[in-house]
Every structure is written in structure tokens, then in C-alpha cells.
Amino acid sequence: MKVWLTPQEIADLAAAGSLPGLPATKRGVGMMIDREGWDRHHAQVRSRRDRGGTITEYHIDCLPLAARLAYAGSALSVNPADLVPVSPERDDPLSHGRKTLDARQALLNVADRYARSTDLGTAAADHLFADLYNSGAVEVSDWIREEAETVSARTLARWRSDLKAGGPAVDPRGSRKGTGVLDRANGGQVRTLILAAIAKNPLLTAKHLRAFIRAQVGDTVTVESRSGARTVALPPLRTFQATISAWKETYKADLLLLTDPDRYKSTMRPSASGTTRAARLNECWEIDASPADLMTTAGRHSVYVAIDIYSRRMVVLVSDTPKAAAVGLLLRKCLVEWGVPERIKSDNGSDFVAHSTRRLIDTLGIEHEACDPYQPQQKGTVERAIGTFQRDLVRTLPGFIGHSVADRKVIENRKAFSKRLGLDDKHLFDVDLTPAELQDYADRWTREIYAHAPHEGLKRRTPFEVAAAYTGPVRRIQNEAALALLLAPIAGSDGYRTVTKKGIRVGGEHYWTSAAMPGTRVFCRHDPADLGRLIVFDETGETWLGEAIAPELAGIDPAAMHARITAERKAYHEGRLKDVRRETLAITPRTIVESQFQGRGTADLIAFPQASEPHTTPAIEAAAAAGRTEAPVDPKVKERREQLKREDATGPARVLRLPTGRGGDTMRERRERFAKARALEAQMEAGTPISDEDRKWLAVYQRGDEYRSLGITEADRRIGTAG
DSSP, X not given: OOSEEOHHHHHHHHHTTSSTTSOSSHHHHHHHHHHHTGGGOGGGEEEEEXXXXXXXXXXXXXXXXXXXXXXXXXXXXXXXGGGOOSXXXXXXXXXXXXXXXXXXHHHHHHHHHHHHHHTOOHHHHHHHHHHHHHHTOSOOOHHHHHHOSOOOHHHHHHXXXXXXXXXXSSOHHHHTTTOSHHHHGGGGHHHHHHHHHHHHOTTOOHHHHHHHHHHHHOSEEEEEETTEEEEEEOOOHHHXXXXXXXXXXXXXXXXXXXXXXXHHHHHTSOOOTTOSOOSSTTSEEEEEEEEOSBOBTTBOOEEEEEEETTTOOEEEEEESSOOHHHHHHHHHHHHHHHOOOSEEEEOOOTTTSSHHHHHHHHHTTOEEEXXXXXXXXXXXXXXXXXXXXXXXXXXGSTTBOOSSHHHHHHHHTTSOHHHHTTOOHHHHTTOOOOHXXXXXXXXXXXXXXXXXXXXXXXXXXXXXXXXXXXXXXXXXXXXXXXXXXXXXXXXXXXXXXEOBTTBXXXXXXXXXXSSSOTTOEEEEEEETTEEEEEEEEOXXXXXXXXXXXXXXHHTOOHHHHHHHHHHHHHHHHHHHHHHHHHHHHTOOTTHHHHXXXXXXXXXXXXXXXXXXXXXXXXXXXXXXXXXXXOOOOOHHHHHHHHHHHXXXXXXXXXXXXXXXXXXXXXXXXXXHHHHHHHHHHHHHHHTOOOOHHHHHXXXXXXXXXXXXXXXXXXXXXXXXXXX
């Protein structure tokens, strides 16, 4: 088959029906060539010398597609043997790689047969065969067409080369992944650097990244191959562009995790749908808050949502700002409508972990489970419920501002820029809905629409049906007044105050009370109906003590209030101190000190002698020497001493034990000596003579501290007995 044709040959083939749609005369073909400008395609036009002169020939690529396909298809023949798969289990879904290989082999069989039948080179034949195959002119089995929808001459050449080398049994695009120069450069270091730069700044272009890599690794890189490592020049910009584009698709999830973690969480992180389960009504509630996607006449408000996991019932509360008081009101609304839950699940928002919120939940005997920080999926049920409320109700209300920045831009564009110039949000979004009206719409929507809509999580049942069909017990608070008191706002940030002599100070005001004495730590709540009244509990908050009144706020005369508090305080003290005063009179000045010595005798205790060694210094030696020198003595004193010595030598031995009251004596021994002294004194007063030895002993003992101290104690005891 010829691929270069003269105008006459084209006319002859057209006349024979091989080139449909073309003129059947040489003149007509020449007019068509001039009209379509074939001569401008120099690569597809050639001239050659012949006996009749110069002959111009045109490549068949100049022909219209239909004519070219008809001409090329005239030499096409498909042999059924060429389409027989190499692998008999090609229908096995697990043998996808083998099936792909069989499809490629079959197409190459047909393409090679076509090249032989046309007497064309492989490249030219593959080019024509690709056009025929892509147009559907090649009749092949459906399984081959499924594996290769389109081919090209380059694809056929690559397949032929791969199959000759042992051939990959997978999709060629997949088999070539990770084999590029940039993939293998420097052992993967270049790829890591490029991905890190993209993660740092996703807006960097291939030009920026190539300059970055060049600065990091130089003008050459090392590439590992089967034949070993080789050094090649840094690839051109086009290679960087193609490779980076492929990497952004291959590492799409990884790059998104690094560049936009929040988007990754919402779009790619595994969803934990249905992980929160409940087997009973009110077993678990989830609560959360979110800004409403609309503007009210009082500004943008927040919506607090509570949902029962078992029945999927929902309660919505509109609040001007996120605060703990709004959480209390939401819980009160749920407690009245649904009963008391076993567990409440929330995030770590300041309004959900505030002192008042946690105290309220603990007081009601409810378990509070807080999600881990930055893990909203742990309370995914209420998150989805808020989304349903925003999309189903809020977007239908006046003042809707959109769920995102893009939505808001669309709403703003409804008005021409010239018309919205200078308008505030209220006029731009047609705001005319009050917060009270928003709350009313929210209540009606939860009761009339959401409660009766089939829910996928309830197996197409409605929340109303599930709640109504529940037959188990439901805990309810019978005394709503007590519930209202528990929901009363606490004093200050945590409700704790210490009573002083001026009462309880809250917000710059002093609340007077006789329910607790100064120095007592108490827990206080404001009376919702009376600004001047505090309700006072003990420190645990479980025992009611009384009330505290701010006279100015309550409209009471401060003087009369002070007199009443003083009288109550006096009566309180009188009742508690009556017995104390009576016992005080029975305690003498020495009762306490004497009680310290009772039962503490040491007569039975003996200390073992301790090892000792002599200690001396030059100063001690000098003092000892001075002590051995006798001081001068008066002659009369010396004479008297000599006389006493003579008397002692001639008279009987006299030994007198002087009672000095040593520290080691017991109280019993001291009292015995004191009793002996009293007895001798009584004998002397009665005129009974006593011995000289006793007289001298008594004289010495009366001058000692022991006699005086025991005498004073005896006198005090007599006075106390007399009293």
C-alpha cells in the first residue's frame, strides 16, 4: 500500500471507491488541493523527477479522515488467532495484570499483520493502525477494548519493546510510576525536597522548585538503574512540570494533610460514622454550638444544639453569644422535655467546661464526657445535626449569609456592585428576622419537620417514632422549682465566697447574713427573682444554710437589718458558749501546767554512762594552774578553820545531806522532803524539841527553791478549795 499518492492516483482510487468523498478526476483533485492548501504542509508534500517531468506526491495524512481511514482499512484483516488470549484465566478479576498483557499482545498481533499486508515500515503502519483502531474500524473482542480504549503509534512501539524485554503484566502507566529521573535522583532525596517545598508553600511553580533543587544538589544528580549508578544533568523545566504534576496527584492526600489539615479531616480522614452508640433513651446526649449562618436584627447569633443519640431527637437554643448561661438554658429545656440523661458529651469549649456548667451537671448526677482537644469527630452526631439545621432551615430564612465565603460571595453578587456599595450587612442580606422569631422557627422545625423525617441512622424510622416506642423508664425531675434554683446564676466566676464581718461581697455589694459566721467559705447563687438576695449553701453546695440580703438592693433599712443580724448573731453565740463559760471557771492558773507532769515520771529510767575522753586547751591548762595556787587567807579565818578541823578530829563524825532538789529527783521525793519540812515546822510550833541535825537540815531546806515552789502550790490549792 502506497502512502505517497499523486493527484491522478487519488482520482483513480476515488473512482474505484477506495477514497469516498473525493473527486474522481485529476482536475477536481487539483482544485481540492488548491482549496485546502495541501501545498502548505511541506512535510507531507514531496516532488520527484520522472520521464514526463516533475511529479508531486502527497502523503495520505493530507486526505480527509474518512477517506484516509477507508484507504488504510482496505488492507486491514483481523485473524481470530491473533485475538486468542495467552492466559486462559483472563476473566479472573484477580488476574488484571495478565489480562492487560493479553490485550496488548493481541493488538500487537493485529498491528504487525497490518504492517506486513501494507508493505509499510513499522512506524508508518502503526500510525495508520492507531487511526483505524481509535475510529473503531478494527473489530476486536470487548475485553480487549476494555483494556485499551485508544492507542497511538508511540504506545504500540513501547508495548512492543516492553513485551520483547519480558513485558510488565500491569498497566504501563502504573508500571512506569516512580521510574523517572526525579523519582530516583539522589536516592529519592530530590523528590523529598520537592514535596517538602510544596508542603511549605503550595503556590510554588516548577520554575521555583527547579531553582530550589539546583541550589540544594547542584547541576547534576545521581540516578540508580539496573546497570548501576550514573550521573546525569539536572532535568529541564518541562520534566519538572510533568513530574510535579504527577506527584501532586500521587501524593494528593499526603500534601493535603500537610498544607490544609482541616480540609483533610473533612474530606479524606476516615469517617467514624455511627461509632457513638446508645441502647437506651437518654443514655447519651451530645451538645455543641455554632454561629448561625444568618443575620438577625440584633446581629449574628449562635445556636446551641442537643441531640439524643438513641432517638436522634434534637433541641435548638438561640443565644446572642457563646456562654455558660446558654448551656444551662439548653439543658433546662432538654431536661423538661426529655428527662434526665445518663451521660452528656461535649467538646472542651469554655462554655461547656465552665464552673457553672460542670457544677450543674455534677449536681444533677450526670456524667460529663469531654472530647479530646481538636477532635470534633468524637461528637460527630451533633456536628451533623447542626449541619442539617443550617442547610434545611437556616438557608430558607431571611438574612441568610451563606455557609461559606463562596456562598456569601454568590449572595452578594445578586446585587450589582453599584447597588451594594455602601450598604451594611443588614440591608445587603435583607435582614428582618428577630432572635425571638429565629428561636420560634427553630422550635417549630425540630418538632414538626425534623422529628418526623426518616433518619438513615434509625433505619428509616423517625425520631418521634423511636422515642414514642421506647418502653423503658425515663428519669424526670418532679420539682421544677428546684431545677430552676439549680440553674440560678452563681455569684462571680465560681460561686465561692468567704463570709466577713461585713457579710458576703459580690459585685461590689455586701450581702448581710447570719446563716454563716465570718471566716466560713460558702457557695452562693443569685435569686433570679430578686437582685438583692443570695441563696447560701455550704462549701459542697449540697446543704442549704440560709439567705444573704443586700439592704440597698432589696429596699430594706440598713440600720434595721444591722440590728436584726446583730441580735441573731448574739443569740447564736449565747446558745453555743453557755457551757463553755461554766467550764472556764473550773480551770485554775496552774491546772494546765500541772497536767503536763502527770504520768511523765522518769524514776524507772537509768541512762548508761557514755564514753568520754579528756579535752584540754592552752587556756584550760592556764586556768588549772591558776586554780592550784592558794589565794591569801585572813588570819582569823585561817584560825577558825583550824579550830573546826580540831573539833572534827576529836568529836563524832557529822554527815549532813543537804536536799538541793536535783533535777534527777522525782516529784514524789520532792513532796516527801517538803512534807518532812512541814512536820518539823509543826513540831517546833507545838514546842516539841527536834534534834540539832534536823534543825540544821530544815534551815538549809527552807532556803532552797523546792521549798518555796511547793509552798506556793500548797497555798494556791488551799485558795481554790476555799473558793
